[in-house]
Amino acid sequence: MTTLSFEFFPTKSEEGTDKLLAVRDTLAEYNPEFFSVTYGAGGSTRDRTYAIVKAIQERGIPAAPHLSCVGDSKEDLRQLLNEYKDLGIDRIVALRGDLPSGSGLANSELRYANELVEFIRAETGDHFTLEVAAYPEMHPQATSFEKDLQNFVRKVKAGADSAITQYFFNADSYFHFVDRVRAMGVDIPIIPGIMPITNYSKLARFSDACGAEIPRWIRKQLEAYGDDSQSIQQFGEDVVTDMCRRLLDGGAPGIHFYTLNQAEASLRVWRNLV
Numbered sequence: 001m002t003t004l005s006f007e008f009f010p011t012k013s014e015e016g017t018d019k020l021l022a023v024r025d026t027l028a029e030y031n032p033e034f035f036s037v038t039y040g041a042g043g044s045t046r047d048r049t050y051a052i053v054k055a056i057q058e059r060g061i062p063a064a065p066h067l068s069c070v071g072d073s074k075e076d077l078r079q080l081l082n083e084y085k086d087l088g089i090d091r092i093v094a095l096r097g098d099l100p101s102g103s104g105l106a107n108s109e110l111r112y113a114n115e116l117v118e119f120i121r122a123e124t125g126d127h128f129t130l131e132v133a134a135y136p137e138m139h140p141q142a143t144s145f146e147k148d149l150q151n152f153v154r155k156v157k158a159g160a161d162s163a164i165t166q167y168f169f170n171a172d173s174y175f176h177f178v179d180r181v182r183a184m185g186v187d188i189p190i191i192p193g194i195m196p197i198t199n200y201s202k203l204a205r206f207s208d209a210c211g212a213e214i215p216r217w218i219r220k221q222l223e224a225y226g227d228d229s230q231s232i233q234q235f236g237e238d239v240v241t242d243m244c245r246r247l248l249d250g251g252a253p254g255i256h257f258y259t260l261n262q263a264e265a266s267l268r269v270w271r272n273l274v
C-alpha cells in the first residue's frame with residue numbers, strides 16, 4: 001500500500017488557522033495516514049504548533065507534531081511529550097532543528113536528533129511512532145556524505161520507526177541513499193518528502209536555505225517562464241508527477257507532501273498518481 005501524508009506549518013492568526021483547517025478538510029478526503037505540523041527550533045512555535053495539532057487531531061485524522069531538540073530543555077520536551085500523549089498523539093517527527101545563527105548548539109541539553117530519539121524512547125517507551133529526517137542529497141552541514149549516512153543510521157538505531165526525506169528533484173539521489181543505508185542494515189521505510197513546484201523565487205530561496213538542489217534544466221525552464229504562473233504550475237506538476245511515478249515504481253513506500261499549507265498543488269500531483 002502506498003502511504004500518503006501532508007505537512008503543515010503553524011499559522012500565526014485565527015484567520016490563518018481557519019484557512020488551514022479548510023485545507024485540512026480538503027486533504028482529509030484522500031485519507032492520509034497523518035498530517036504533520038512543523039515546530040520552530042528553540043520552541044519558537046511551541047504554542048502554535050500545539051494548537052494546530054490539537055485542532056487537527058480533534059477532527060479525526062491523526063496529527064504528528066514535529067519536535068526539535070536544540071534550544072529546548074529536557075524538562076520542556078518532557079512536558080510537551082506528556083501533553084501530546086494526553087491529546088492522544090501517537091506519532092512524532094523527531095528532529096534536531098536549526099537555531100538562528102549565533103545561538104549555537106553548545107547550550108542545548110540534546111544536540112542531535114539521535115539524542116532526541118533516545119530521550120523520547122527513554123521517557124515514553126514505545127508509545128510514539130518516531131519519524132526522523134533523511135537527506136538524499138546530504139545534510140548541508142554534514143562534513144561528508146559518509147558521515148551523514150552514519151549519523152542517519154545512529155538515529156535509526158536509537159529507535160526511529162520511519163524516515164521522511166528532505167525534498168529533492170532527482171529520483172536517483174533517493175535511490176542511491178536508500179541503497180546505501182540498506183547496505184548499512186537500515187530496514188525502516190524511507191518516505192520521499194515532495195515539494196510541489198508553484199513559485200520559482202520562493203522555491204529557489206527555500207532550496208538555497210536547506211541544501212536541496214534544483215537541477216539546472218528545471219531552474220532554466222522555470223526562469224524562462226518569468227511571471228507566467230500557469231506555465232510554471234503546469235511544468236511543475238509534470239516534473240514532480242514524473243519523479244513521484246519513478247519513485248513509487250522504484251519501491252518508495254509512499255509520499256509525504258510539503259504542502260506549504262495549500263491543498264491544490266499537492267493534490268494535482270497525487271491525483272495523477274492514483
Ligand code: FAD
Pocket residue numbers: 037038039040041066067068093094095096097098111112113114132133134139140141142143147148149151152154155164165166167193
Ligand atoms: P541530525 O540528524 O541531528 O543531523 C544534523 C547534522 O548533524 C547532520 O549534518 C548530521 O550529519 C550531523 N550529526 C547527526 N548526529 C550527529 C552526532 N551524533 N554527532 C555528530 N554529528 C551528528 N526544522 C525545524 O526547525 N522544525 C521542523 O519542524 C522541521 N521539520 C523537518 C521535517 C523534515 C522531514 C526534514 C527533512 C527537515 C525538517 N527540519 C525542521 C529541518 C531540520 O531541523 C534541519 O535540517 C536540521 O539542520 C537537522 O535536523 P536533523 O533532525 O536532520 O538533525
